[in-house]
Amino acid sequence: NNRASLLSVNNLTVNYGAIQALKGVNLDVYSGEIVAVIGANGAGKSTLMNAIMGAVPRAGGEVFLDGKLLPKESFNIVSAGISLSPEGRKVFAPLTVIENLNMGAFPIKNREEIYSEMEKVFKLFPRLNERKTQYAGTLSGGEQQMLAIGRALMAKPRVLLLDEPSLGLAPIIISEIFKELTEINRQLGMTILIVEQNARKALLLSHRAYVIQTGQMIMEGNSSDLLHNKDVEEAYLGGN
Numbered sequence: 001n002n003r004a005s006l007l008s009v010n011n012l013t014v015n016y017g018a019i020q021a022l023k024g025v026n027l028d029v030y031s032g033e034i035v036a037v038i039g040a041n042g043a044g045k046s047t048l049m050n051a052i053m054g055a056v057p058r059a060g061g062e063v064f065l066d067g068k069l070l071p072k073e074s075f076n077i078v079s080a081g082i083s084l085s086p087e088g089r090k091v092f093a094p095l096t097v098i099e100n101l102n103m104g105a106f107p108i109k110n111r112e113e114i115y116s117e118m119e120k121v122f123k124l125f126p127r128l129n130e131r132k133t134q135y136a137g138t139l140s141g142g143e144q145q146m147l148a149i150g151r152a153l154m155a156k157p158r159v160l161l162l163d164e165p166s167l168g169l170a171p172i173i174i175s176e177i178f179k180e181l182t183e184i185n186r187q188l189g190m191t192i193l194i195v196e197q198n199a200r201k202a203l204l205l206s207h208r209a210y211v212i213q214t215g216q217m218i219m220e221g222n223s224s225d226l227l228h229n230k231d232v233e234e235a236y237l238g239g240n
């Protein structure tokens, strides 16, 4: 594969005091792909997402988007074309669905463009359309997850980052959301990087995947291959 990667993480290191949470992580995401990072609790998945977004300081390494070095500040990273649906959704509870979506659109200045993005989000998630003026804090967990994804899409990212969209949700809601992620990838051509503890779901959704363990990538490959790999099965697919 000699295509240039859209998102490229090179030798990324993050420290929390004495704890080395990421120990020189490398990762590439090509245009149009869904790439998953799977790993246990505390392996460094959220740290990876937050470091790409500039929300935790990088002790070393670089992140490139389409060959350009990413800026350091979250605000500029979103404007450059990467947005995150964070772990635990973190919707703005006292704001309505529409107000939350508008917050996500902050890099976009043109009102028409914001309106047409919002229409796209409402097409993807009709349940949000039915709840436009409802306060986000009163939405169900699944609806809040849809809103967090919708809010991230409002910035018209080139790469959409998803941190554990399945967290705390019922299996039927998880299936609904993952089906929509496939649509977002296929219909909008959106490039997606997802980190998940639900390894089976993430491998079924994605084209390629990485396995992270204590801050290091220990395996990488086609998701269908990893799904049938004995070591992956034993360590990450038991039971779920």
Ligand code: ATP
Pocket (backbone or CB within 6 Å): 016, 019, 021, 039, 040, 041, 042, 043, 044, 045, 046, 047, 048, 197
């Ligand atoms: P989970 O799925 O449980 O969220 P994760 O794979 O996302 O896990 P991280 O949240 O990235 O893992 O955490 C990686 C390591 O860094 C863990 O050992 C964690 O305890 C530690 N860590 C995370 N945030 C901080 C922080 N703010 N201060 C100190 N240590 C932290």
